[in-house]
Amino acid sequence: MSERKKFKIQRALGLELPGLGKPGALEKNPLPPGQHGAQQTRRKLSEYGLQLREKQKVLFHYGLREEQLRRFVRDARRISPTNWIESLIGLLERRVDNLVFRAGFGRSMASARQLVSHGHVLVNGKRLTIGSAVLRPGDTLELTEYAKGEMTLASRESPRLPLPEFLQLGDNNDNTRATLVSLPAARHIPFAFEPQRVAEYYAQRGV
Structure with missing residues (x-):
């Protein structure tokens, strides 16, 4: 993945993802791609959009494909059906x-x-x-x-x-x-993250 694409991803998500490497992605231009001017603001996301953004943080930081993350979700559910999101993060961090x-x-x-x-x-x-x-x-x-x-x-x-x-x-x-x-837990994730939204995203899709 090129440095330009890494910066674009982080601008779109509105935060730096340590897993993508070099810090400072948002220092020069914190606005989402396609927006210009200091007066532009981020549009309000729907609930689905908020859930999707949290899932994308996980995908891009850990460098996963969707099918890989779904496999980890299924494994986490088998380990801890009632609190599988903690198990998921534990698996990814390990x-x-x-x-x-x-x-x-x-x-x-x-x-x-x-x-x-x-x-x-x-x-x-x-x-x-x-x-x-x-x-x-x-x-x-x-x-x-x-x-x-x-x-x-x-x-x-x-x-x-x-x-x-x-x-x-x-x-x-x-x-x-x-x-x-x-064992690592959700609190050890090195970026701003709302694990419940990822849990909701996959629960609604029967994963």
Whole structure:
């Protein structure tokens, strides 16, 4: 995805999505695409529009396709039928590619996913190339010796987001290794988000 498209998506949603990478997308032009002039304001969204916007935040931040998100919704419903939205966020936040991003190994979800798919990340000491794999508390992530060099140095020295409380760096704050120490929840999502609207969106569609 081009930088221009990333900026356009964030302008349309009215907020920055950390997973898309470089900050500052709304600093120069916070207005939605197609609107011009300081006097223009965002049109009021319908209830469906509000639900759709929250779902799109999830899709674009985590870099998912609709069918992938629906699969996670179904999995979350099986885990917790009465509070599946919390389970959904827990699953998304525990994906390997997201944990690589949240650990600061990559500056965006795309770069984190590329590290995983190219075999630069070890999970519990073994190479894993499936970014959608979901980890459990106690599992560890570690960069390969090659990836501990210049490939990830800038990201690790200046991570896009602060380390979340559900991750812990290695001994002596080794920023090439991290452990999942607890289950993430909706409050850990790193952008303004209304989970209930996503729950309503999929409930109305029988997913």
